Amino acid sequence: MARKPATKAEKSALSNIPELSKDEELKAYRDMLLIRRFEEKAGQMYGMGLIGGFCHLYIGQEAVVTGITMASQKGDAQITGYRDHGHMLVMGLDPKRVMAELTGRQGGLSKGKGGSMHMFSNEHRFYGGNGIVGAQVSLGTGLAFAAKYRGDNSVSITYFGDGAANQGQVYESFNMAKLWNLPVVYIIENNRYAMGTSVERATAQQDFSKRGLSFNIQGEQVDGMDVRMVHDAARRAIDHVRDGKGPYILEMMTYRYRGHSMSDPAKYRSKDEVTTMRAEHDPIEQVKNRILEKRYGTEDSLKAIETEVRALVTEAADFATADTEPAPSELWTDIYADA
Amino acid sequence: MPNILMPALSPTMEEGKLSKWLVKVGDTVKPGDVLAEIETDKATMEVESVDSGKVTSILVPEGTEGVKVNTPIALVLDEGEAAPTAEAVKDPSPGADAPTSPPGGEVEQSAAAVTPLPGGRGPSEARGEGALPAAPATPAPHFIPAADPDLPAGVEMVEMTVRQALNEAMAEEMRRDEDVFVMGEEVAEYQGAYKITQGLLQEFGPQRVVDTPITEHGFAGIGVGAAFAGLRPIVEFMTWNFAMQAIDQIINSAAKQLYMSGGQVHAPIVFRGPNGVASRVGAQHSQDYSAWYSHVPGLYVVAPFSAADAKGLLKSAIRSNNPIVFLENEILYGSTGLVPKVDDFLLPIGKARLARAGKDVTIVSFSMGMRYATQATEKLVAAGVDVELIDLRTLRPMDSATVIESVKKTGRLVTVEEGWPQGGIGAELCARVVAEAFDYLDAPPTRVTGKDVPMPYAANLEKLALPNVDEVVAAVNAVTYRGG
Numbered sequence: 001m002a003r004k005p006a007t008k009a010e011k012s013a014l015s016n017i018p019e020l021s022k023d024e025e026l027k028a029y030r031d032m033l034l035i036r037r038f039e040e041k042a043g044q045m046y047g048m049g050l051i052g053g054f055c056h057l058y059i060g061q062e063a064v065v066t067g068i069t070m071a072s073q074k075g076d077a078q079i080t081g082y083r084d085h086g087h088m089l090v091m092g093l094d095p096k097r098v099m100a101e102l103t104g105r106q107g108g109l110s111k112g113k114g115g116s117m118h119m120f121s122n123e124h125r126f127y128g129g130n131g132i133v134g135a136q137v138s139l140g141t142g143l144a145f146a147a148k149y150r151g152d153n154s155v156s157i158t159y160f161g162d163g164a165a166n167q168g169q170v171y172e173s174f175n176m177a178k179l180w181n182l183p184v185v186y187i188i189e190n191n192r193y194a195m196g197t198s199v200e201r202a203t204a205q206q207d208f209s210k211r212g213l214s215f216n217i218q219g220e221q222v223d224g225m226d227v228r229m230v231h232d233a234a235r236r237a238i239d240h241v242r243d244g245k246g247p248y249i250l251e252m253m254t255y256r257y258r259g260h261s262m263s264d265p266a267k268y269r270s271k272d273e274v275t276t277m278r279a280e281h282d283p284i285e286q287v288k289n290r291i292l293e294k295r296y297g298t299e300d301s302l303k304a305i306e307t308e309v310r311a312l313v314t315e316a317a318d319f320a321t322a323d324t325e326p327a328p329s330e331l332w333t334d335i336y337a338d339a
Numbered sequence: 340m341p342n343i344l345m346p347a348l349s350p351t352m353e354e355g356k357l358s359k360w361l362v363k364v365g366d367t368v369k370p371g372d373v374l375a376e377i378e379t380d381k382a383t384m385e386v387e388s389v390d391s392g393k394v395t396s397i398l399v400p401e402g403t404e405g406v407k408v409n410t411p412i413a414l415v416l417d418e419g420e421a422a423p424t425a426e427a428v429k430d431p432s433p434g435a436d437a438p439t440s441p442p443g444g445e446v447e448q449s450a451a452a453v454t455p456l457p458g459g460r461g462p463s464e465a466r467g468e469g470a471l472p473a474a475p476a477t478p479a480p481h482f483i484p485a486a487d488p489d490l491p492a493g494v495e496m497v498e499m500t501v502r503q504a505l506n507e508a509m510a511e512e513m514r515r516d517e518d519v520f521v522m523g524e525e526v527a528e529y530q531g532a533y534k535i536t537q538g539l540l541q542e543f544g545p546q547r548v549v550d551t552p553i554t555e556h557g558f559a560g561i562g563v564g565a566a567f568a569g570l571r572p573i574v575e576f577m578t579w580n581f582a583m584q585a586i587d588q589i590i591n592s593a594a595k596q597l598y599m600s601g602g603q604v605h606a607p608i609v610f611r612g613p614n615g616v617a618s619r620v621g622a623q624h625s626q627d628y629s630a631w632y633s634h635v636p637g638l639y640v641v642a643p644f645s646a647a648d649a650k651g652l653l654k655s656a657i658r659s660n661n662p663i664v665f666l667e668n669e670i671l672y673g674s675t676g677l678v679p680k681v682d683d684f685l686l687p688i689g690k691a692r693l694a695r696a697g698k699d700v701t702i703v704s705f706s707m708g709m710r711y712a713t714q715a716t717e718k719l720v721a722a723g724v725d726v727e728l729i730d731l732r733t734l735r736p737m738d739s740a741t742v743i744e745s746v747k748k749t750g751r752l753v754t755v756e757e758g759w760p761q762g763g764i765g766a767e768l769c770a771r772v773v774a775e776a777f778d779y780l781d782a783p784p785t786r787v788t789g790k791d792v793p794m795p796y797a798a799n800l801e802k803l804a805l806p807n808v809d810e811v812v813a814a815v816n817a818v819t820y821r822g823g
């Protein structure tokens with residue numbers, strides 16, 4: 001029983017499809033393309049042995065983080081799991097430093113000590129980069145607790161997967177978030193699989209937007225392959241929580257093209273399924289077609305963006321390859337904060 | 340534009356078979372197009388084009404086995420791009436050692452992207468989180484376990500991996516007792532994230548081989564409850580790192596049940612999965628829980644090194660009426676050993692194994708630590724030190740009698756483990772030896788451990804964080820007062 005994001009889109013509110021402005025479309029295009037090309041390069045570098053351990057690519061899901069970040073404000077906090085490269089890039093962090101973290105070099109965002117799954121940014125209030133499935137949901141709720149405590153008008157944007165949505169601490173967090181009216185938007189990135197387990201095989205209530213119902217948390221399903229829908233829903237949800245109305249759930253219907261991590265043979269789904277999603281729902285192609293249709297850009301101007309993005313990625317890869325490993329003394333630093 | 344290189348599917352992959360070309364010379368390809376299929380013993384994957392261009396030559400014919408990672412396999416040129424010189428094509432790309440600068444010249448060396456190949460293909464190792472990233476820091480030593488005394492003389496020994504040994508142990512016990520079942524993440528349809536449960540679903544069906552959602556605390560508790568009610572669950576944690584979500588049910592519910600019910604209700608359950616340091620997976624995925632669980636009365640804690648011990652001890656664990664924490668090691672899964680071919684190979688829980696008898700120094704270790712200890716022993720013996728090497732195999736109950744008897748003979752103790760030093764297994768051994776064999780000691784008991792830091796990701800730091808063979812040799816040299 002395949003669930004098609006396209007049909008979910010209708011539920012995502014509004015009979016009129018919310019449009020993006022020219023600048024927004026162009027920005028979305030560039031940001032998503034940067035993630036796509038960066039991840040492809042990361043995949044290549046993994047293949048060359050430059051990146052080790054686990055490397056989870058965001059390819060296919062670019063519209064989610066792009067649309068949501070466009071709707072958030074500076075000062076809002078974000079947190080996610082291990083599939084985090086795209087989040088770093090869309091926030092404007094230097095691709096060189098993201099890639100250098102993947103290769104474990106000193107110029108990496110965590111000085112090479114964290115790796116692909118553990119990247120953070122105080123400046124952008126990005127709290128990771130978390131390896132334990134579901135843990136970020138309580139942590140993100142804690143970020144919202146702090147926002148309310150301080151009254152600083154920020155919100156917490158907490159991302160997690162369809163698999164993570166089954167962890168117990170998610171519901172403990174939902175309860176407290178509503179009980180205390182915390183400013184948190186829960187983004188469930190439903191890419192239909194948790195490793196090799198499809199949603200159907202792991203989940204009693206497959207409509208994740210309803211997972212907050214028994215706590216009186218409002219939720220909606222969104223076409224997560226269409227950056228306009230993501231942006232529109234995110235704006236609505238963020239406004240809701242910033243207005244002090246408590247938590248909100250967005251279930252993003254999305255899809256990951258690649259395996260769970262680099263060496264997942266992905267026998268749990270058909271090739272057709274992947275091909276169809278890529279051919280019919282690709283988030284980048286959708287934006288590209290609109291840009292051309294509405295004459296927001298030309299083939300040539302889009303090519304120029306592509307060239308700029310490729311240069312950035314190449315530069316990042318070169319830096320991450322040439323940069324030195326952390327000094328041996330780094331083994332013993334950052335264990336405790338200064339007193 | 341790129342030379343397409345043979346990609347690695349995981350950091351441990353060194354070569355693979357180029358099973359099929361899906362493009363031919365002259366074809367135009369764009370990003371995402373599948374160029375070829377490659378196969379290892381573990382998986383079949385597709386090689387995808389990252390760029391667009393024209394296939395101008397195929398350098399490795401299909402069907403070629405043993406193609407080394409990073410070998411150029413095809414040439415794809417951008418429209419209008421000149422073919423590179425033959426030399427540039429042949430130029431081997433940087434190997435496993437991280438290259439420090441991109442190769443000069445016009446030819447950009449570029450590996451193609453690898454995508455998983457969906458659809459029912461022949462047997463392949465389904466590894467999820469299981470990128471099995473681990474390139475073992477040290478190669479597997481030649482290690483033949485001493486025959487346990489009660490084996491019939493001349494028994495046939497079969498070579499198998501630790502993975503097979505664990506798999507056989509579960510299958511045999513499931514055949515023997517219908518109350519035994521397995522549950523955990525990806526244990527059934529995916530055949531196990533690390534393939535330890537491979538084939539069990541096919542043999543025993545979904546009632547007894549149960550895929551769970553990602554809900555460690557919940558399914559650990561469900562397992563314990565089922566054990567209270569008389570079943571014999573084997574609960575697999577994808578890795579022990581994730582069992583921290585479930586530790587309350589393991590300790591508060593399983594370990595203490597018999598005691599607090601005054602002997603009425605017991606929990607015959609095995610919690611198992613890979614423990615310890617994997618390779619390059621960072622702080623949250625690389626940790627040794629040996630000391631943690633060995634602290635808890637009411638639990639048995641088993642941590643085998645060899646394939647034979649893995650099999651014999653897991654079978655005993657499944658039959659035990661007590662809750663058992665069974666700590667495997669991802670890096671050891673693929674290592675082979677000889678396993679006796681007997682109908683029902685059971686080994687006693689709580690008994691250490693004398694791996695080598697000697698008189699100069701006692702080295703005690705377990706699980707992955709045995710690999711360092713064994714290699715150090717080989718070096719030390721070659722240098723004239725008569726090492727006695729003990730594999731604890733079980734951490735609780737700890738066989739201190741065997742260790743103390745040995746130290747009374749050698750007067751020196753070196754312990755080896757991957758875990759952190761404070762409150763570790765080595766710390767416990769030292770305390771027991773000091774308390775019970777103080778007068779026999781000729782040197783302070785000494786520990787070799789993982790460093791007292793969270794596991795870093797960077798390759799160089801990770802290496803530094805781990806114990807190694809040289810540290811074991813140095814510790815032995817120190818306690819035997821030999822110049823290093």
Ligand SMILES: Cc1ncc(C[n+]2csc(CCOP(=O)(O)OP(=O)(O)O)c2C)c(N)n1
Pocket residue numbers: 083131132133134160161162163164165189191193194195260468524553555577581584
């Ligand atoms: C507590 C815990 N259990 C298991 C794992 C292993 N694991 C890592 S990712 C993953 C699947 C998660 O799927 P989902 O939440 O849908 O996110 P996606 O990977 O699809 O982005 C699993 C089981 C883990 N990291 N942490």
Ligand SMILES: [Mg+2]
Pocket residue numbers: 161162163189190191192193194195
């Ligand atoms: Mg998922």
